[in-house]
Amino acid sequence: MNLNSLFMGCLNQTKKDGQLIIGDGANMKASYIEDFQEWEKGFSFYSEARVRFSETDMYGHMNNTVSFTYFEQARIDYFRHVGILMPSVADENVKSIPIVADLQCDYVKQVFFDDVLRIYTKIAKVGSSSMDIHYLAKNQRDEVCFTGRGTIVQMDPRTGKSVPISKEERAHLISLEIIPH
Numbered sequence: 001m002n003l004n005s006l007f008m009g010c011l012n013q014t015k016k017d018g019q020l021i022i023g024d025g026a027n028m029k030a031s032y033i034e035d036f037q038e039w040e041k042g043f044s045f046y047s048e049a050r051v052r053f054s055e056t057d058m059y060g061h062m063n064n065t066v067s068f069t070y071f072e073q074a075r076i077d078y079f080r081h082v083g084i085l086m087p088s089v090a091d092e093n094v095k096s097i098p099i100v101a102d103l104q105c106d107y108v109k110q111v112f113f114d115d116v117l118r119i120y121t122k123i124a125k126v127g128s129s130s131m132d133i134h135y136l137a138k139n140q141r142d143e144v145c146f147t148g149r150g151t152i153v154q155m156d157p158r159t160g161k162s163v164p165i166s167k168e169e170r171a172h173l174i175s176l177e178i179i180p181h
Helices: 003-010 036-041 066-082 167-175
Strands: 013-016 019-022 045-050 097-107 116-126 130-138 144-155
Touching: 045 066, 066 097, 066 116, 066 130, 066 144, 097 130, 116 167
Parallel strands: none
Antiparallel strands: 013 019, 045 116, 097 144, 116 130, 130 144
16 A cells, blocks of 8 residues: 555545544544534634645645645634734734634545635634634535644733733623623
8 A cells, every 4th residue: 555545545534423533533533522513513604715726735635734824814814703803013002912822733635726615713712811713624515624723822912921811802702602601
């Protein structure tokens, strides 16, 4: 078996008992997804991305780094949609900015040049100074191509230290039913 055949075999996806199983399912369950069908229901907002030729590798697949760029754009679009400001660090009045603390992606299905993806985005959890953001990418056939999650921390741009999410911001998220009361 060559490497390409092995790689292609790992990209098969199935849904079983509410779980998204990748490949043969051996140690490939995303740790942030308990029940895939319930998790999937929480998404309503999405951004579209069309895979450019320059984003593909020598096999014609979307390069594995591109998903993170798509996550970034989807996150910014989502923040605008829900009214979370993306302030400029150049503005001296800005007290905090959202910074990516960690980011992960789990690849499920191959993506190719000119595929159009819907990158769904949601806030899964809000901490005292951070938010856990989840992502779901589907192709035009409504097949899951990759999933992801990341932690965004509110940081003071002058000190580099985390700052609490304000009561006003938290109330805004609750009013939009993004986070539970």
